Amino acid sequence: MGYTLNFSAVWRNFDQLLAGLLLSLELAFVALLIGAGIGLVVAFALTGRNAWIRRLAALYVTVIRNLPILVLILFAYFALPQMGVRLDKISSFIVTLAIYSGAYLAEVFRAGLLSIPVGLKEAGLAIGLTPGQIRRSIIIPLMLRNVLPSLSSTLISLFKDTSLAAAIAVPELTFEARKINVETFRVVETWLVASGLYVATCSILAALMRAIERRLTIGR
Amino acid sequence: MHEFSAFLDQVWLARFVILKGLGLTVSISFASIAAGSILGVVLGLTLVYGNRFARLIARGYTDFVRGTPVLVLVLASYYILSTVGINLDPFEAGVLALSVFCSSHVGEILRGALQSIHKGQTEAAKAIGLTFSQTFAYVLWPQALRQMLPTWVNTAAEMVKASTLLSVIGVAELLLRTQQIISRNFMSLEFYFFAGFLYFVINYGIERFGKYVERKTAISS
Numbered sequence: 001m002g003y004t005l006n007f008s009a010v011w012r013n014f015d016q017l018l019a020g021l022l023l024s025l026e027l028a029f030v031a032l033l034i035g036a037g038i039g040l041v042v043a044f045a046l047t048g049r050n051a052w053i054r055r056l057a058a059l060y061v062t063v064i065r066n067l068p069i070l071v072l073i074l075f076a077y078f079a080l081p082q083m084g085v086r087l088d089k090i091s092s093f094i095v096t097l098a099i100y101s102g103a104y105l106a107e108v109f110r111a112g113l114l115s116i117p118v119g120l121k122e123a124g125l126a127i128g129l130t131p132g133q134i135r136r137s138i139i140i141p142l143m144l145r146n147v148l149p150s151l152s153s154t155l156i157s158l159f160k161d162t163s164l165a166a167a168i169a170v171p172e173l174t175f176e177a178r179k180i181n182v183e184t185f186r187v188v189e190t191w192l193v194a195s196g197l198y199v200a201t202c203s204i205l206a207a208l209m210r211a212i213e214r215r216l217t218i219g220r
Numbered sequence: 221m222h223e224f225s226a227f228l229d230q231v232w233l234a235r236f237v238i239l240k241g242l243g244l245t246v247s248i249s250f251a252s253i254a255a256g257s258i259l260g261v262v263l264g265l266t267l268v269y270g271n272r273f274a275r276l277i278a279r280g281y282t283d284f285v286r287g288t289p290v291l292v293l294v295l296a297s298y299y300i301l302s303t304v305g306i307n308l309d310p311f312e313a314g315v316l317a318l319s320v321f322c323s324s325h326v327g328e329i330l331r332g333a334l335q336s337i338h339k340g341q342t343e344a345a346k347a348i349g350l351t352f353s354q355t356f357a358y359v360l361w362p363q364a365l366r367q368m369l370p371t372w373v374n375t376a377a378e379m380v381k382a383s384t385l386l387s388v389i390g391v392a393e394l395l396l397r398t399q400q401i402i403s404r405n406f407m408s409l410e411f412y413f414f415a416g417f418l419y420f421v422i423n424y425g426i427e428r429f430g431k432y433v434e435r436k437t438a439i440s441s
Contacts, residue, residue, distance in 0.1 A: 003304045066423035068381035071395060071416050078402075079409040163289035167388060174292055187303040191296035199287030 009184035010193050013176075020176030021197055027094060027172060028159040034098035035158070036151075039105025040140070046110045057106070064103035070164055072096050077168045093165045101158055108150040112143035145216050152209030156202050163198075173197060227410045234401045241397030242418065244311075248383040248393055251315045253376050256322020263323055264330025278327070285324040291385050293317040298389045314386035322379055329371050333364035366437045373430035377423045384419075394418060 010017075045057035064072075076096040077089065087095065116139055124134035144151075166175035177194035181187055231238070266278040285293070297317035301308050308316065337360055345355035387396035398415040402408045 062424070062427075063420060066377070066420045066427060067416050068384040068395070068419050070384040070387070071412065071419060074395075074399075075412040075416060079412045082409040160287075160289040163291040164385075166291065174289065174295070177292070178295065181299060187299045191292065191300055195284070195288040195292055195296060198289060198292060199284055202287040203283075 003188060005189060006186065007189045007193070009186040010180060010189045013180045013184070014193075016176045016180065017173060017193065017197060020171060020173035021201065023170070024159060024162040024165075024172040024174075025201070027090070027097065027162045027165060027170075028155060031094050031097035031101055031162075032151075032155050032158055034094070035101030035105055035154075038098060038102030039109050042102060042106035043109030043113055044135075046106060047113050061103045061106050064100055069096075069100050069161060070167060072100055073164055073167060089165075089168050089170050093168060093170055097158060097161060100161075101154060104154060105151075108147050108154065109143065112147040113139065115146055116142055148209070148213045148216065152206065152213070155209065156205055159202065159205060160198065227407060230401070230405050230407060230410075231414065237397050237401060238394070238418075241392060241394035244392060245380065245383050245394040245422075248311070248315055248318065248386060248391070249376070249380045252318035252322050252383075253379050255315070255319035256379070257326050257372070259319060259323035260326025261330060263327030264334065267327060267331040268334045282324045282327055285320055286328075290317070290321050290382050291388065293321055294385050294389060310386070310389045310391045314389055314391050318379060318382055318386075321382065322375060325375050325378070326372065329368050329375070330364060333367040334360060336367065337363050366439075369437050370430050370434040373426060373433055377426040377430070380419070380422055380426065 042057045042060060045053045046061070048054060073093060073096050076087070077092045080087070080092075120138055120142070121134055124138050125131075129137070162172050163174040165172050166178060169175065173194060177190050181190040184190070263278055263282065266274050267282070270278060288296075294314055294317040297320075298308075298310060298313040301313055301316075341359055341363075342355055345359045350358070383393055384395040386393055387399065390396070392400075394415055398411050402411050405411075
């Protein structure tokens with residue numbers, strides 16, 4: 001033992017860590033937005049009438065959920081260029097994370113869709129709305145409010161998954177921490193501060209999402 | 221078609237490398253699930269029955285671990301321990317990190333399961349004269365276990381997926397072996413696909429097993 005903590009080297013490079021944190025947050029938010037879009041489409045496919053589309057959607061969900069995300073990230077960045085799909089590091093990572101979260105969100109949204117009483121759709125039809133209007137103005141808003149808790153936990157796990165972008169040298173928080181670690185040798189301090197930043201951001205995100213949930217809950 | 225047979229040749233050439241990586245992936249997963257579950261059960265019990273101070277510590281530990289990405293846990297465990305003079309090889313440091321990660325999951329699962337059991341059951345047990353440890357062993361634990369099992373099996377699949385992160389600190393599990401093979405034959409598309417296929421087979425197997433356990437443990441209503 002006999003290790004004395006000295007945080008000065010980490011504080012000197014703190015703006016690098018903050019820049020990394022900011023990028024991590026951006027990656028997570030953009031991936032969540034695209035992923036939610038994918039998840040919504042897939043959820044409608046999963047609950048739709050066409051058996052083949054249902055099967056295709058289920059295949060996507062099953063395959064993605066059973067693959068390690070690091071394999072997906074490396075595959076997208078190193079193997080897809082062989083097929084002629086060439087993306088820069090950041091877009092490749094965002095697309096991968098979006099496809100990954102899309103599979104999880106599809107399940108979340110599917111459960112949300114199934115929880116909406118049929119009577120509401122029938123009521124919509126009765127007042128002369130088209131199926132598209134019913135989806136847009138009745139089903140999706142209600143469903144989104146029902147799934148908010150799952151959405152917030154997905155956002156938090158996506159935020160933590162952004163650390164994997166370090167594997168393809170995207171300068172997010174973990175990558176920056178690793179760099180500082182190598183440059184300054186203040187190993188313990190760097191990792192303590194980096195984990196601290198992750199933990200703090202996760203709690204802030206959780207608190208924010210809870211606040212949104214409270215605002216959107218009616219009655220009770 | 222020629223390319224595919226070239227790929228098969230390369231797979232055959234690398235068969236022992238792949239098998240070794242697969243073996244290590246399985247060992248990492250088993251070791252961290254076993255250690256993480258034991259630690260997690262202690263953690264869950266502390267979260268529910270500990271005194272105020274123990275609960276505070278356990279809550280702090282759980283929240284800290286759950287708020288930190290697994291990759292950061294792996295890197296921190298590997299770099300920090302050697303700096304403070306605890307010499308673990310990458311495998312041990314990695315398994316330690318994954319066990320810590322697993323324990324926080326199992327701890328929360330157990331807490332949820334125990335807290336969902338109706339209070340009346342404990343009261344009834346007390347009323348017929350059972351001690352607390354008897355109540356736990358005969359009344360609470362069997363119900364909690366039944367409720368936990370499917371989620372526990374899912375955690376196992378999580379751990380197999382998380383084992384890929386040990387490639388970052390140089391543990392030659394399946395993913396690092398795959399990267400080594402690719403650096404020799406440049407067939408990145410084929411071999412990442414192949415590795416993905418192997419992971420899929422393992423995890424899909426675990427998922428099906430989880431569904432089976434869910435059916436078996438479901439209380440018919």
